[in-house]
Amino acid sequence: MFWLSFAAILLLAPLALRADTPGLDQEQQQRLSDRLYQTNLRGPRWTGNENQNTLTSLVAGSMNLTGLDVDTLDYTLFRWDPQWWCLSIHLTNGTTIGVPTTGYWPYSGDSGLAGVTAPVIDAGSFGLLPDQDADPSTLNLTGIQSNSSTIIFFDNPSPTHNYSDPGYRLLGTSRNIGASAIPELGNLTNPHWQSAKTLNFTLLKEMGVVGVIASWVHTSDEDAALQFLPNDGAPGSNSLYDVPALYVGNSTGEMIRGFIRNNQIASATVVLSAPSYFADTQTVLGHLNGTADTDDSILLYTHSDGPSIVEENGPIVLLTIAEYFSKDKPSINLDFVITTGHFSGHHLDESLWMAERPDIVANAKIAIACEHFGALEWKDQSSPSKSTPVYKATGKLEPMWTMANDSKASDVLHQLYLDAFTGTPDSLRMALLAPERLNGTRSMWYGVGGAGTLGRSNIPTIGIIPQPDYLWASMVDGGWSKLDIGTVVTQINVILKLVASLDAQYANGTL
Numbered sequence: 400m401f402w403l404s405f406a407a408i409l410l411l412a413p414l415a416l417r418a419d420t421p422g423l424d425q426e427q428q429q430r431l432s433d434r435l436y437q438t439n440l441r442g443p444r445w446t447g448n449e450n451q452n453t454l455t456s457l458v459a460g461s462m463n464l465t466g467l468d469v470d471t472l473d474y475t476l477f478r479w480d481p482q483w484w485c486l487s488i489h490l491t492n493g494t495t496i497g498v499p500t501t502g503y504w505p506y507s508g509d510s511g512l513a514g515v516t517a518p519v520i521d522a523g524s525f526g527l528l529p530d531q532d533a534d535p536s537t538l539n540l541t542g543i544q545s546n547s548s549t550i551i552f553f554d555n556p557s558p559t560h561n562y563s564d565p566g567y568r569l570l571g572t573s574r575n576i577g578a579s580a581i582p583e584l585g586n587l588t589n590p591h592w593q594s595a596k597t598l599n600f601t602l603l604k605e606m607g608v609v610g611v612i613a614s615w616v617h618t619s620d621e622d623a624a625l626q627f628l629p630n631d632g633a634p635g636s637n638s639l640y641d642v643p644a645l646y647v648g649n650s651t652g653e654m655i656r657g658f659i660r661n662n663q664i665a666s667a668t669v670v671l672s673a674p675s676y677f678a679d680t681q682t683v684l685g686h687l688n689g690t691a692d693t694d695d696s697i698l699l700y701t702h703s704d705g706p707s708i709v710e711e712n713g714p715i716v717l718l719t720i721a722e723y724f725s726k727d728k729p730s731i732n733l734d735f736v737i738t739t740g741h742f743s744g745h746h747l748d749e750s751l752w753m754a755e756r757p758d759i760v761a762n763a764k765i766a767i768a769c770e771h772f773g774a775l776e777w778k779d780q781s782s783p784s785k786s787t788p789v790y791k792a793t794g795k796l797e798p799m800w801t802m803a804n805d806s807k808a809s810d811v812l813h814q815l816y817l818d819a820f821t822g823t824p825d826s827l828r829m830a831l832l833a834p835e836r837l838n839g840t841r842s843m844w845y846g847v848g849g850a851g852t853l854g855r856s857n858i859p860t861i862g863i864i865p866q867p868d869y870l871w872a873s874m875v876d877g878g879w880s881k882l883d884i885g886t887v888v889t890q891i892n893v894i895l896k897l898v899a900s901l902d903a904q905y906a907n908g909t910l
């Protein structure tokens with residue numbers, strides 16, 4: 400008796416909610432949770448790997464099953480596949496030591512299992528410009544001997560991002576909180592992934608550099624571990640750089656620097672066994688006809704590739720939204736675009752769909768990019784008992800950064816988006832930010848490739864992009880410990896409310 404009524408309450412409470420406010424019911428929430436868990440179990444979805452292809456075909460099939468018109472854009476890409484990597488230092492006194500790495504420099508090269516062995520020089524620091532972009536001119540390459548092979552070592556600081564600087568304008572926050580609840584606005588430390596630091600590997604190779612060791616700065620080894628950064632592959636579709644590069648943590652870097660200073664290193668061996676081969680991958684397009692018999696649509700947009708269940712949960716989020724509206728049809732059409740290529744080192748342009756399907760862009764009255772839902776905040780934190788920072792959960796959610804176009808044409812979208820946070824918990828901490836033009840340069844619109852293009856078009860656009868330190872990191876648990884499913888549900892409900900209110904305006908002829 401007792402358990403029965405208890406279960407009935409559990410089941411009926413979300414159903415009762417459905418009547419007045421759009422929101423996922425209990426079954427939809429359970430299915431979302433199952434899909435996230437089972438997708439995570441299969442491992443990361445690197446561009447073109449089996450797990451990514453499994454995810455995109457499951458999402459395409461489920462969209463089809465729920466009544467959408469589904470199409471795919473099929474591509475072949477030259478995939479770089481890091482398999483084994485390690486670093487050895489051969490000291491002049493005859494001892495060889497194996498040193499821990501935090502990972503590899505994506506697309507840098509393929510040493511094979513034997514690795515490359517050469518003397519090591521200290522190239523200083525790969526510094527940052529005041530705008531936090533990479534400044535390759537800071538590297539000191541004078542120690543490279545002509546006509547002999549060299550491995551270069553340098554430290555590699557990550558940017559700090561300051562959304563309180565004039566480059567960004569805060570348009571609003573989730574309703575019940577103020578900017579003071581989001582101190583990260585003025586101090587977004589270690590968004591490692593934002594540091595699109597590009598090395599000219601071609602030039603280094605010409606100079607005789609056969610390997611690179613880069614050391615993290617201002618961050619714990621755990622925070623720096625397996626960051627997939629930077630993400631620039633060799634230009635062209637089937638080319639590969641040939642300077643295998645590894646990252647080490649800061650304390651390891653200090654040790655190596657000390658050895659070089661004291662002339663204690665005879666040579667180092669960099670092993671980065673990372674073959675490249677052609678692989679299939681697809682962009683998924685789902686279309687839901689509204690009831691109004693129109694071409695107009697709301698475009699919902701994300702990517703399907705990456706290292707973790709936080710980074711690439713967008714396809715499951717969009718599928719859940721598609722299923723919700725297939726049962727409760729809006730008057731306007733909905734278009735869902737799930738791109739591939741985000742992690743391809745630009746070997747595959749993830750915004751190709753815009754040229755291949757211009758009708759989707761032409762029909763869009765509004766665009767909404769959804770990424771990284773449910774992200775828990777983890778940061779390096781100082782600890783009284785340790786000299787180095789400790790990487791751990793802060794107990795907060797990552798701020799729900801949302802990029803927006805700061806123009807009158809987008810006012811309605813901004814207002815309805817802010818309204819959709821009515822009743823959300825204070826922990827959600829959404830900040831709506833407009834990248835401004837400053838001294839002729841436009842600040843970065845962060846988000847899934849093409850979101851910035853939409854944001855600067857005449858289509859009112861918002862791009863939701865929480866930016867945790869671990870965003871581009873591989874993790875042994877696939878990121879599961881960093882994901883809060885209750886928050887994914889809350890954030891999806893915000894989108895359901897937003898789409899419903901946009902649709903109400905559309906039906907009234909005011910959108």
Ligand SMILES: *[C@@H]1O[C@H](CO)[C@@H](O)[C@H](O)[C@H]1NC(C)=O
Pocket residue numbers: 459460463464469470
């Ligand atoms: C959609 O489902 C139908 C019926 O099962 C099937 O014939 C069709 O190939 C599917 N289309 C896609 C794109 O999966």
Ligand SMILES: *[C@@H]1O[C@H](CO)[C@@H](O)[C@H](O)[C@H]1NC(C)=O
Pocket residue numbers: 490492493494
């Ligand atoms: C060589 O130097 C390293 C580092 O100082 C030290 O750990 C190792 O014991 C030395 N080996 C020999 C044979 O002296």
Ligand SMILES: *[C@@H]1O[C@H](CO)[C@@H](O)[C@H](O)[C@H]1NC(C)=O
Pocket residue numbers: 520521523539540541542
């Ligand atoms: C650059 O490196 C060379 C040799 O490695 C060194 O002699 C020189 O002092 C370095 N320059 C600076 C500015 O650190």
Ligand SMILES: *[C@@H]1O[C@H](CO)[C@@H](O)[C@H](O)[C@H]1NC(C)=O
Pocket residue numbers: 545546
């Ligand atoms: C480097 O090697 C090439 C070909 O072996 C030779 O022509 C050139 O003179 C060498 N340069 C130096 C600086 O030793």
Ligand SMILES: *[C@@H]1O[C@H](CO)[C@@H](O)[C@H](O)[C@H]1NC(C)=O
Pocket residue numbers: 561562563564565585586
């Ligand atoms: C970020 O910018 C704001 C405004 O320019 C400034 O007050 C704040 O100190 C900056 N934060 C950091 C960490 O420098």
Ligand SMILES: *[C@@H]1O[C@H](CO)[C@@H](O)[C@H](O)[C@H]1NC(C)=O
Pocket residue numbers: 586588778779781
């Ligand atoms: C910025 O945040 C980090 C933690 O992420 C903290 O250690 C640091 O003190 C903060 N700096 C400022 C100026 O607030």
Ligand SMILES: *[C@@H]1O[C@H](CO)[C@@H](O)[C@H](O)[C@H]1NC(C)=O
Pocket residue numbers: 599601602605
């Ligand atoms: C990289 O170096 C090569 C060889 O020196 C040069 O041809 C190329 O223009 C450089 N690329 C960039 C982007 O500077």
Ligand SMILES: *[C@@H]1O[C@H](CO)[C@@H](O)[C@H](O)[C@H]1NC(C)=O
Pocket residue numbers: 553554555614615616617618648649650652653656
């Ligand atoms: C280690 O980090 C400190 C600051 O945290 C920095 O000054 C130093 O250059 C770093 N060293 C290396 C080798 O990365």
Ligand SMILES: *[C@@H]1O[C@H](CO)[C@@H](O)[C@H](O)[C@H]1NC(C)=O
Pocket residue numbers: 466467468688
């Ligand atoms: C959606 O509408 C288009 C155009 O009217 C039509 O061709 C298509 O069959 C419709 N799709 C579904 C699933 O009803």
Ligand SMILES: *[C@@H]1O[C@H](CO)[C@@H](O)[C@H](O)[C@H]1NC(C)=O
Pocket residue numbers: 565837838
């Ligand atoms: C913009 O340019 C002016 C003139 O070059 C300069 O004084 C000012 O500091 C610049 N502002 C920013 C925010 O970079």
Ligand SMILES: *[C@@H]1O[C@H](CO)[C@@H](O)[C@H](O)[C@H]1NC(C)=O
Pocket residue numbers: 804805806807808809854855856857858859860
């Ligand atoms: C977005 O910004 C651009 C200027 O960067 C402007 O031309 C365009 O009208 C804006 N679009 C919307 C919908 O606000």
